[in-house]
Amino acid sequence: MRVLVVQNYDNTGLGQVGAALAEAGADLDLRRPYQGDPLPQDAGGHDAMVLLGGGQNALADEDYPYFPALLELTRDFADKDRSVLGICLGSQLLARAFGGDNHIGGATEFGWHKVSLTPAAKSDPVLAALPEKFPIFEWHDDTFALPENAVRLAGSAVAENQAFRLGRAVYGFQFHFEADTPMVRDWSTSFAATIAERHPDWNERFDDELARNGADADAAGLAIARAWVATI
Incomplete structure (x- = not known):
C-alpha cells in the first residue's frame, strides 16, 4: 500500500491518520510542494492520497501556484477509484476540485466543537460506527x-x-480528526503567536476544554482514521 x-x-x-496508516503497513510518499517538491504526474504510482491542511485558503493560486496541478491530480485519483482524504484546507481543495464553491472567511471555529452526523452517515463505511454527535478539534x-x-x-x-x-x-x-491531544x-x-492574536484566551481555557473533550475526540478521530484507511 503506497500512499x-x-x-x-x-x-x-x-x-492519527499516520498511526492508522502505520498499523496497515503503508509506505508513505511525502511531498511538500509549497517547498518545491514536485507532484506526481498522475495517480498511477499510488493507492491513495492524503491532502493535509494549512493556514492559506483554497483559492490562493497566486501564492501557491501548484494548486491547479494538485486539483487535477486529485481528480485523477478519483477517476482511478483510489481513496482520497482531504482534511481542513484539504477538504476545501477537494470541494474546489469537483466544482464546489469556496467561501473565504465567515466560518471561524477554533478548539473542540461538536459536530453532528447526517442520516446518510449512518450507512457510510467511514462514519457509520461513530456517535451521532461528538467533539472534535476545529x-x-x-x-x-x-x-x-x-x-x-x-x-x-x-x-x-x-x-x-x-x-x-x-x-x-473540515474538522481536524487527525489532531489528537x-x-x-x-x-x-x-x-502560539498566531493563536494568541486570534484567540487570546486559549491558554486559559485549554485545560478545561481538553478535560471535557479530549478523550472522546481522540477516540472518534482514530476510529475515522482507521475506517478511512480500510477503504484503500
Missing part, C-alpha cells in the same frame, strides 16, 4: 459548498459542511 501525502504548510502532520475560517453529487456526512452550527464523500472513497473533512498541544506551542 501519497501532500503537506501544504509547515508543522501539519498526519497525526481550526478554520473558511468553508465551502458541496460539489454536485457529493454526499453530506456531517455539519456544525458554524459550518454546515463538515464532512462529505464523493464516489466510493473520496472524503473531505499530543498534536493539539504541539500546535498550541508551535503556533
Whole structure:
C-alpha cells in the first residue's frame, strides 16, 4: 500500500491518520510542494492520497501556484477509484476540485466543537460506527459548498459542511480528526503567536476544554482514521 501525502504548510502532520496508516503497513510518499517538491504526474504510482491542511485558503493560486496541478491530480485519483482524504484546507481543495464553491472567511471555529452526523452517515463505511454527535478539534475560517453529487456526512452550527464523500472513497473533512491531544498541544506551542492574536484566551481555557473533550475526540478521530484507511 503506497500512499501519497501532500503537506501544504509547515508543522501539519498526519497525526492519527499516520498511526492508522502505520498499523496497515503503508509506505508513505511525502511531498511538500509549497517547498518545491514536485507532484506526481498522475495517480498511477499510488493507492491513495492524503491532502493535509494549512493556514492559506483554497483559492490562493497566486501564492501557491501548484494548486491547479494538485486539483487535477486529485481528480485523477478519483477517476482511478483510489481513496482520497482531504482534511481542513484539504477538504476545501477537494470541494474546489469537483466544482464546489469556496467561501473565504465567515466560518471561524477554533478548539473542540461538536459536530453532528447526517442520516446518510449512518450507512457510510467511514462514519457509520461513530456517535451521532461528538467533539472534535476545529481550526478554520473558511468553508465551502458541496460539489454536485457529493454526499453530506456531517455539519456544525458554524459550518454546515463538515464532512462529505464523493464516489466510493473520496472524503473531505473540515474538522481536524487527525489532531489528537499530543498534536493539539504541539500546535498550541508551535503556533502560539498566531493563536494568541486570534484567540487570546486559549491558554486559559485549554485545560478545561481538553478535560471535557479530549478523550472522546481522540477516540472518534482514530476510529475515522482507521475506517478511512480500510477503504484503500
